[in-house]
Amino acid sequence: MASEYRFIRLRFRLLRTLLGLWGLYLLPLGARAQTPPAAPPDFNRIEPEILPEPTPQPPKKLPPSEELLNAPPQPTPQPESPDNPNFIPVTKYRVTGNTVLSEEEIEKVTKPFTGDAVPFSRLLEARSALTQYYIDQGYITSGAYLPADQVIEDGVVTLQVVEGRLEGIEVTGNKHLKSSYVSKRLNLGAGPPLNVNELLGAMRLLQIDPLIGNLSAELTAGSGPGLSILQVKVEEASTFDVQFVLDNQRSGSIGSFQRQVVLSEANLLGFGDGVRLGYANTDGSNELDFSYTFPINARNGTISASFSQVWSRVVEEPFDQLDIEGVSRDLSLTYRQPVIQTPQKELALGITLGRQESDTSLLGVPFPLSPGADAEGRTEISQLRLFQEWTQRGNDSVLALRSEFGIGLDAFATINPNPVLPGDPNVPDGLFFLWRGQAQWVKQFAPSNLLLLRSTAQFADRPLVPLQQYGLGGLNSVRGYPQNLLLVDNGLFGSAEYRLPLARFGDNQQGLLQLAPFFDAGHGWSNTDGSRTETLAAVGLGLRWQWSDLMSARLDWGIPILSIGPETSGFDDSQLFFSIVVSPF
Template sequence: MFFKQILSTTVFFSLTWTSTSLAQLTPESQFPFRVSTHKHNCQSKSNSSVSNLHLLFAQTGTPKVPSGILEPTRPGLPPSPSTPLETPTPIELLTPPSETPLNSPTELDVKVKVREVEVLGSTVFSSEELEAVVAPFIGKEATFEDLLAIRTAITKLYLDNGYTTSGAFLPPQDLTDGIVTIQVVEGAIERIEINGLSHLRSSYVRDRLNLAAKTPINLRTLEEALQLLQINPLLDSVQAELSAGTAPGLSVLTLNLKEAKAFSGSISLENRESPSIGSLGGNFKLNHNNLLGFGDRAYAEYEITEGLDKYNVGYQFPVNAHDGTVNVRYEKYDSEIVEEPFSDLDIESDSYTLSLGFRQPIIRTTTSEFALSLSLDLRQSRTFLFEDEPFSFSVGPEDGKSRITALRFSQEWINRYPKRVLAARSQFSFGLDAFDATINDLGVDGRFTSWLGQFQWVEALSPDIILVARVGKQI
């Protein structure tokens, strides 16, 4: 392990059969890149509304197992298509009251030749889209019912595009010139009420909902934002209700939330290390997904074998409502050759890595995610012979000491199905002549360019048996 060359071409493929559940599959389950899933039989629940003015959107008991490639805290498998998230009952629009002259019984039979339809208050649709809706009424003799049909056609345009709390009405007007005015009231969220949080700050939830709660309210966009909250590992259950506000067109979004358990730990016995440092060892992990209350995560890991002591600690925190995160990681690695016949040489190595990175999802839905990340890694390693004599096992390092400064650009893609998770990762690494990096014309050189590609397939054959296949190539 001490003779690893920086530039290499590696192709690896493995097929794993394991008797465990998707919920037990963790990012650290010997994946070359990390993908986590949870059980595929999670259910979606919704409650009946008391009146047709309420939207209830709820799910409880959703397993919260991460799904990211690099970070261990990402959402797990989405609900099965056999039990999809139920479409909420459409909200019946409350149109603003109006006292128009056309409402008087004496004018119901009056006909007006429609020369033009003027739509006021619409910010979503272009003039061309609105003209296409009212075109059948232009140039015709219109009765009171026809005018109502114009209003209904515009309201339908909003409803068909997901703007369920928006609509149109006829304001008081003079129709002698043949110009019909239609007023649109675009639905808005008056306020968001958040209940049930204890440690997680309400601003964390509010900021993510505000992305979907822009005026006018689009019910489809709002549903998707709620679904993303449902699979958020910080929340155990989400219930949302959209009800009428204090004025026509205004709504109140009420959320009843239950936080998920933030702290977790594990102890495992593994034999995944090289026999040269002792294949059998113990692994201890601690993780807190919400340390300070704003979705920040801290983790620590310790691994030990006969010839290995490895420490890994990290901290990451969100920097925007789109789940962009900054992460800091420190890793310390001390090892010793314990395998015969080299154990008598007392070959030892110690290294540390300090990493600072930023990860930003570009596309994120309940079933797929595409993210970009950029990180800067500082790595120093030293090798010794006879315990404390610095020794270089390759050309380049002086007295067994080498330093690498690497800039890494990664692209990650995950697609989740009811019983399957597909994930791919591409990473470009560039060795920089910075921070006292080891520079040599021969041998180990801190200036390099490499690419790593990885793909993984996880298939649930039964609730307790999964199949894992992975392949990778490094250049």
Template sequence: MIDKNLLAKVLFGLGQCVFLLLYPALSQRATAVLMAQASPISPDTPPEPALPEDLLPPLPPPEELLSPDESPAPENDLGEGDATFYVADIQIVGSTVFESTDWTDLVEPYRNRQISFNDLLQLRSEITQRYVDAGYLTSGALIPPQTVVDDTIIIQVIEGELEDIIVNGTRRLDTAYIRSRVGLVAQPPLNVDELLAGLQRLQLDPLIDTVSADLQAGVRPGTSLLVIEVVEADSFAVNTGLANSRSPNIGGTQVTLGVEEGNLFGIGDRITLNYKHTEGSDGVDFSYTLPVSPNNDMLRVAAGYSDSRVINSAFSVLDISSDSAYYELGYRRPLVETPTQAAALGLTLSHQSSQTRLGLDDIGPFPLSPGADENGRTRISALRFSQEWTQRSQRHVLALRSQFNLGLDLLDATINDDAPDSRFFSWRGQGQWVKQLGKPGRLFFLRGDLQIAADDLLSQEEFSLGGGQSIRGYRQDALRRDSGALLSAELRWPIARVPEWDGLLQITPFIDMGTVWNHNGNNPGTDTLVGTGFGLLWQQSDNLTARVDWGIPLVDLDTDDSGLQDSGIHFSIQYVPF
């Protein structure tokens, strides 16, 4: 009689041998399918910054932001009446704004002739007016007491400056945060136009609800006192979300919960903590941003961790799981920052790591993606140089972003002879144009995304297509390659308003198209996706945003039709309770 236990052990051993013999083909097949569908062996990547899409909000009129000091410039007269005297030359001293040649057109009519003191007063007024026209409302000219030498008259310019900046109304925000930013545009000589632009930038600061200022006469001649009244905005927020924005392999529907404090220590420093969950994954993201100068230079640190397992029944026998982590240290330097235009440079050092495992027969760590080592690990260290430019008005927004990515052999990064590794170079460019069409709420969106890779890339660096934020009508990350391009157009047209809820319902017809390719020229299967359709978008105040899109795929792509995404349905709900 055959021993059943012995037979079971023999069959199990044979099964192990067959699996190991067939593993290369199985691995390639599983990798190809999973990579095409954003499997957990392609670990979570750091959140990408969204391009600005909000139109410029109406700014308060200048008279509400700033009440200028209208006290006259100091005067000191030489005399009165219409008596005339000979003047050979007139010298204007004390000006740092204008060159001596800038006064020629004003002074020349009064040289080498008999003039009256009233003529000098007229010239003094013309000099003061030139300052006022240039925005220097607190600057002016005076005629000081003097002994006339060589028939030369001296006119003294007193250029205005701030004696002090007083900030009232702050609660948690350090007054130095406001004083330092206003101080940048209030350097002597004081230009009221530049000061007004600085106050407008403060009005757009998310930490400030309203700001107004009063320019008062100072103690000393030519000085002013700036009194700023501030109402702080609420800097704490909780964000919740629900969306089918993840790969169906790990559970397509994701729940998110985020907490943000925009003024942690009262210096404008921001901390965020986000948790995300699907049926097969959990992850957390953390970031801390510290302003290091009044110019809004920012130092940022970020980290994240996630673990995932494949819940797709087609791969259940393998029991695939993975974990990944990332760390970032970045610096952002604004070059231009006005209410209508912004430009900035950024430099980030990042490190990403991931590891895949097979639960079958407790195999444990195992490579399932190109470039992974024998323990299923990949590590990427990279230096990322970004450039951003935004122009916006109350009618349109144009935002462009460029980023160069240089992979480095640092921090035990993955290095291979032939397979993809941490040594790579790629460039990514993104752009978005938003145009208001007539009445508020009628918006046209045009969005583009392009990545060009000079090397074969590990999966974390690849360009993907498919999903609610990419090509609607296809599942999330339906295609993934080294390089790719995306173009999307969408119209948002109001169909209903609910004033008592501050609600707006829009219909959103769209068309998305994109293509991907590998650096080595090996592009198996479909490489182009096109989807079109329409959706509904509901926005209620600043607290609730909900949308659902139905995308119709115009290019066939084989999938297992496992859920809403494969039926072309994409939805998202974002709620900010407070």
């Protein structure tokens, strides 16, 4: 769903009119009409003028940011100079101090104020027009003035620009989160020169950061003309979470009923670093996983490390008598960097170096039970993965895409020049190349009425070891078939689900019950000689129950449409999957 942004209360305090622009306008602006001197005047020379000091006024607060942006403040009107019979030829305006406007923009703004006989009042209007153009582009603390004592040569008038800059960012209200986490991210939209639109964009991006609960800011005058200070007040979001999960999405050979607990902290040391620790258990398995993520730059680039280990044994009859056991480990190091990031879209690139190992035994003796394992039942994979992620959010929809290339490396990996089965060219090992893709689109048609489309795919250039194969069937795949009924080298999966509300519960309507009819389909094949292609398809109904952020549950009844072997022979072999998640904190 499209993220709903909480209102960002951004107030801009104007001291001496637009953070020092009052001072800019009070700089010597050129000669006003005075008592005619005895000698003929030099009309090509602008002399400084001494203006009376203005009466100090108390600081004024501007309206909210949306009003400020819709109706930019106008420059302080200058006293009209009396009629001046003196005219000067102006062919163009030369602007100094400008770093953001193009020559074409400057000429477009100032051209109406050129001519063979231009009165001095038109020079002031050119200056005001250029200042207003800066303001219209979002540079509300920038302005132009006529330099004092300038000599106009060849009809070229100089306009000096002072472009506003952010002098500093002051962060208050944060408790555990470092101030630098906020200030560095806001600095990305602070110029120079300071543009209020870019600054608001940086604030909106920070507002949707999961570490930030709420954000407000005030822009005040700095130590000089064009300088300002951003005062930011932060309300931190809750970053600690505990989840208890019950589901039946594991393979029946090790026990499908799974108990799981996950602890996570999204801001462990105050740098925005996250840690996750999880434990899962079935009748025949125990799994432990750990991950740590650390941000390395203000553009939300991260480095993460993860480790997981699974101890398993077959408990399904009659194979439980064979004492089949296995241990698998997965270690990875990942660098992820967003290269495009706005509140509406994000493009991220990343690289992962991974290591996978598995050991199997039969009756307590190491033994190769899967294709690609060596004589001791050991499989080792060293892999380089390159991934790309794209997310786009609209007012009522979200699109997420992920692409990943996997390359098996010839480094500390299982290589089978002499396969376990002599003469079999189809035995896989640690060398391979594959591509995986994922896509998800969520569309809201009415409150709590959602269409969810999902798709995944994998294509490999050769036979793969089971650690890298593509699974079809189960709670998150083709419902209506047992978990991982098919393990193949190449596969496609698609799902369509529509969720419509049935009822709401609670005093504040925080409880929601939805009906979710669905259709799932998958197609897979392997690269070994003589392998067949298989297709799975299922329809079904689901229920979704949500109670605020504290608890959620789902129940899916899938009916297989196509039969594959004796395990899926018709309507009677439908599958019932469930999941319950409790988050008490």
